[in-house]
Amino acid sequence: MNMRVLLIEDDKELRATLRDALQVEGYAVQTAASLCESRALLQHDQAPDLVLLDLGLPDGDGEQLLAELRRSKGTPVLVISARHQDGSKVRLLDAGADDYLVKPFSIGELLARMRVALRHRGTLLKPAITRYERDGLEVDLAAHKVVLNGGEQHLTPTEFKLLARLVRSAGQVVTHRALLADVWGPEFTEHTQYLRLYMGQLRAKLEADPADPQRLLTEPGVGYRLVEGH
Amino acid sequence: MELLKPLPGKHRWPALLVWALGWLAMFALDGRVDLANLSMLLVMSAALASLWQPVPASMLSSLLAVMAFNWCFVPPRGSFAVDLRSHALLLGSMLLLSWISSILLARLRWQALVAQRHAAQAEALRRLADRLRDAAQPAEQAPLLVEALQPLSAGPVQLLCLLDQLPARNDDAAALLLGAPDADAHDGLWACLRAGQAFGPGTGRYEELPAWYLPMRGRQASHGAVRIALPGTVDTGQREQAQALSDLMGQALERRVAERSTQRAHDEAEGQATRNALLAAISHDYRTPLATILGAASALQEQGDKLSAAQRRRLVETVMDETRSLSRFTDNTLQLARLDAPGVQLKLDWESAEELVGAVLRRVRQRRALEAEDGPKLRARLEPELPLLRCDALLLTQLLENLVDNALKYAGSSGIEILVRRERVEHPQGRPASGPPPEGAKETWGGPAFPCDQLVLAVRDRGPGVPPAWRQRIFEVFQRGQELDRQRPDAAPARGAGVGLAACRAIARAHGGEMRYRARSHGGSSFECWLPVAEQPT
Numbered sequence: 001m002n003m004r005v006l007l008i009e010d011d012k013e014l015r016a017t018l019r020d021a022l023q024v025e026g027y028a029v030q031t032a033a034s035l036c037e038s039r040a041l042l043q044h045d046q047a048p049d050l051v052l053l054d055l056g057l058p059d060g061d062g063e064q065l066l067a068e069l070r071r072s073k074g075t076p077v078l079v080i081s082a083r084h085q086d087g088s089k090v091r092l093l094d095a096g097a098d099d100y101l102v103k104p105f106s107i108g109e110l111l112a113r114m115r116v117a118l119r120h121r122g123t124l125l126k127p128a129i130t131r132y133e134r135d136g137l138e139v140d141l142a143a144h145k146v147v148l149n150g151g152e153q154h155l156t157p158t159e160f161k162l163l164a165r166l167v168r169s170a171g172q173v174v175t176h177r178a179l180l181a182d183v184w185g186p187e188f189t190e191h192t193q194y195l196r197l198y199m200g201q202l203r204a205k206l207e208a209d210p211a212d213p214q215r216l217l218t219e220p221g222v223g224y225r226l227v228e229g230h
Numbered sequence: 231m232e233l234l235k236p237l238p239g240k241h242r243w244p245a246l247l248v249w250a251l252g253w254l255a256m257f258a259l260d261g262r263v264d265l266a267n268l269s270m271l272l273v274m275s276a277a278l279a280s281l282w283q284p285v286p287a288s289m290l291s292s293l294l295a296v297m298a299f300n301w302c303f304v305p306p307r308g309s310f311a312v313d314l315r316s317h318a319l320l321l322g323s324m325l326l327l328s329w330i331s332s333i334l335l336a337r338l339r340w341q342a343l344v345a346q347r348h349a350a351q352a353e354a355l356r357r358l359a360d361r362l363r364d365a366a367q368p369a370e371q372a373p374l375l376v377e378a379l380q381p382l383s384a385g386p387v388q389l390l391c392l393l394d395q396l397p398a399r400n401d402d403a404a405a406l407l408l409g410a411p412d413a414d415a416h417d418g419l420w421a422c423l424r425a426g427q428a429f430g431p432g433t434g435r436y437e438e439l440p441a442w443y444l445p446m447r448g449r450q451a452s453h454g455a456v457r458i459a460l461p462g463t464v465d466t467g468q469r470e471q472a473q474a475l476s477d478l479m480g481q482a483l484e485r486r487v488a489e490r491s492t493q494r495a496h497d498e499a500e501g502q503a504t505r506n507a508l509l510a511a512i513s514h515d516y517r518t519p520l521a522t523i524l525g526a527a528s529a530l531q532e533q534g535d536k537l538s539a540a541q542r543r544r545l546v547e548t549v550m551d552e553t554r555s556l557s558r559f560t561d562n563t564l565q566l567a568r569l570d571a572p573g574v575q576l577k578l579d580w581e582s583a584e585e586l587v588g589a590v591l592r593r594v595r596q597r598r599a600l601e602a603e604d605g606p607k608l609r610a611r612l613e614p615e616l617p618l619l620r621c622d623a624l625l626l627t628q629l630l631e632n633l634v635d636n637a638l639k640y641a642g643s644s645g646i647e648i649l650v651r652r653e654r655v656e657h658p659q660g661r662p663a664s665g666p667p668p669e670g671a672k673e674t675w676g677g678p679a680f681p682c683d684q685l686v687l688a689v690r691d692r693g694p695g696v697p698p699a700w701r702q703r704i705f706e707v708f709q710r711g712q713e714l715d716r717q718r719p720d721a722a723p724a725r726g727a728g729v730g731l732a733a734c735r736a737i738a739r740a741h742g743g744e745m746r747y748r749a750r751s752h753g754g755s756s757f758e759c760w761l762p763v764a765e766q767p768t
Contacts, residue, residue: 087577104553104554104557106550176579191767192579192580192581193580193618193766193767196580196581196582196585196618199582199585200582200584200585203584203588209610210584210588211584211587211588211591211610211611211612212587212588212591212592212609212610213588213592217588217589217592218585218586218588218589219589220581220585220586220589220623220624220626220627221577221622221623221624
């Protein structure tokens with residue numbers, strides 16, 4: 001049973017290139033060139049396991065489609081954006097898209113993002129991730145414990161909440177707004193300075209070189225990403 | 231006949247006094263001098279009295295005086311009868327003389343008055359012209375005109391002047407209105423402006439109006455209009471003076487419109503030049519990497535079977551490298567064009583320098599195999615306790631990436647370092663920390679007059695450095711170190727540096743900062759972005 005991917009991209013060449021690359025990796029790929037077409041596919045066909053959604057389609061930027069997909073089954077959605085300076089990318093991530101890629105991107109990046117998204121798929125149904133381990137960092141959310149290179153790390157309650165939120169989405173980007181809302185509360189979504197401060201503290205405790213982080217990665221203008229656990 | 235009017239503001243007391251003194255003298259001298267000499271006193275009194283009297287009054291008073299003289303002094307006294315011919319001649323010539331002198335004096339007086347009025351009007355015009363020249367904006371100029379016109383108007387002066395070109399419809403947003411005109415006056419002002427002609431009594435148009443509507447005429451067109459309520463006594467000189475004053479304003483407004491359109495044309499030409507340079511650079515800088523990509527791809531397509539696996543891999547790597555650099559070049563070009571546009575909006579947020587630097591290091595490493603043994607070393611050093619930056623994270627990372635890319639390109643084998651430190655600037659050379667510079671201050675700006683903190687993001691290398699001749703121009707758009715190209719280890723021309731550094735400068739300036747180049751004391755370059763530190767959030 002192959003994973004089914006719906007690729008929504010209006011550029012013919014890129015669509016063909018991505019389709020071939022994904023088929024080589026063993027995905028069953030359906031393609032659509034517009035939102036209308038993809039809606040038709042979603043209605044008549046079996047639901048895909050993952051959707052790749054290009055922004056800037058001729059008939060809108062896919063926010064409605066995203067809402068429908070999230071409501072019905074929690075299908076993971078990866079947003080493909082044409083520009084860094086694209087506000088709608090962050091808006092879609094805030095609205096529940098799983099991750100994003102900025103053109104031009106390499107196939108390797110795409111496949112890695114897809115793997116993470118599929119692993120997180122249906123977090124609504126599956127028990128949430130409570131353990132994280134990577135390169136000497138172990139986080140056990142249930143036991144409220146953080147161990148770095150064998151020694152236990154003491155985090156403040158806010159630092160732990162922040163790390164926990166990133167652990168639950170390990171490997172995926174979490175937007176500033178989502179972090180602020182989940183850790184501090186929905187009324188704090190504009191207080192980016194808190195986030196900068198506490199992320200700095202976390203890096204100081206968990207990174208060998210805070211100025212060159214290997215675990216807690218920054219996605220400028222979007223949010224943060226904890227590298228995927230093993 | 232102006233001569234027949236009474237003199238404004240003159241009373242008759244002096245004339246009466248002169249007559250009284252004259253008669254006193256005549257009665258006093260009566261009998262001591264002969265009649266001919268006595269009559270001289272009367273003629274003199276008539277001449278003096280006419281200084282203060284309008285012509286008809288002085289002629290009448292002279293007539294009465296001669297008759298009284300006849301009654302009092304000419305024998306037979308106590309009657310109007312004249313016995314001698316000589317006496318009749320005397321009385322006749324007395325009357326004629328006093329009439330002539332009163333007319334002459336009145337004319338003299340009148341000419342003096344006209345000259346005075348002309349001088350006053352000329353002075354008013356000169357003063358308004360001077361004051362209009364000193365005021366730059368219509369909002370400052372219009373009150374000056376109102377002030378100058380007020381003495382000529384019975385009510386408040388109302389005024390409308392265009393701020394720029396004449397709009398297609400009467401749009402108050404395009405004009406400045408003073409004196410709160412009612413609906414009639416408002417429409418009248420617009421009509422007068424559009425017609426470019428005066429309305430009101432004496433103008434030949436709408437004679438029945440209770441006010442004058444005068445256009446502010448420039449050389450080519452009218453730029454506004456004024457409404458002057460009719461003064462109690464109207465003469466043509468007043469309207470002409472009001473028109474002359476209004477025209478001064480019209481010319482001032484016209485000068486401003488002309489200056490602005492010249493400025494616009496200049497800006498447009500400059501923008502066009504920038505765009506042309508941009509397009510030239512794009513076409514030039516695109517061609518080479520595209521040729522490389524096409525070459526490598528076609529080699530893979532046509533000779534794929536004959537090539538060794540290593541050769542094929544090298545070709546594919548070439549395609550990927552070139553494509554990435556094209557992509558960066560495109561980003562920089564777009565950014566330049568975007569930041570060059572007026573009214574650009576940055577997505578400002580509180581950012582940590584540590585995070586921005588970390589993101590840049592990671593992205594550069596992903597692109598290049600920097601961790602390879604013989605690869606250049608790239609590291610970051612940050613002062614502890616740095617303040618947060620108020621900036622657009624994507625733009626700042628782009629700036630740092632450009633600088634790191636350049637360092638790798640021109641100083642590839644030396645250690646490259648990103649250094650972030652805080653500087654207290656006592657005599658800042660940078661812009662005021664309040665965002666972008668004012669319009670028109672593209673090249674010259676004075677820094678804030680107070681000491682302020684700056685954050686310096688520097689990318690330093692130990693490469694060959696920039697030759698002194700280039701240091702002034704290194705951040706100009708589309709300058710590229712041709713000499714530098716020759717100094718590169720592999721001697722291949724480096725591309726895109728010009729657009730990259732120009733984009734850096736545009737980004738720094740958009741944040742109220744500046745880019746600087748510093749030659750390091752033991753060789754190498756330091757490209758520094760100086761940014762003002764905003765007041766920290768709580």
